[in-house]
Amino acid sequence: MHFRHLQHTLFILFSSASFGLSAASIGTVTLDNGATVQLNDDHTWEYIAVNTEPTTKVDNTIAPAVIASTTVIPASTEKTAKDKSSLVRSGLLNTAVKSDIKVTFSEAIWREQSLGLKFALSSNNSEGVVIVKVAATFYNDEAKQISEQTFNVWQASYRLPDTYLRKGETRDSRIIWVDGIDKANWTDKLLSLKIVEIETR
Structure with missing residues (x-):
């Protein structure tokens, strides 16, 4: 599905959705590049992160000689893996949107073996945002x-309204320090984001 068809699909699915206080998935759409887009009932959408490593189920009752033989991956599977890899590299997954809040990965900083991440946030939410949690x-x-x-x-800070993310604002996050990422094998800075929780006041 091309992006020009996405708006029409959104209209059809949103028209049949029941709207609540929080966003809920009402369906998914797969694009021509292999990306899967999740459609939410609050008129938002987001890319769904994909696992780019194909998995193969192996029957452990097969003789070792058979297991050791070369496995031929169908061309369609190879193309799907290539498309998904291209999606990860495209940078499209570096941004997540939910409930009128947008988060974009902006910078990586190293301190010895610890990775520091910075993000840009913008809000079109009518309430003051106090917490944005991402996966x-x-x-x-x-x-x-x-x-x-x-x-x-x-x-x-709950008692300091000046620290809330307000509608129309674009602000930078603090540095988020994470462990377990090998600097030597993360030079392309590949990641995907999904907003999993938003708290407002």
């Missing part, structure tokens, strides 16, 4: 998933 999936330079970590990219 970040990291991929190595071969575009294979290596880690998934969840953290707050925005953490305001």
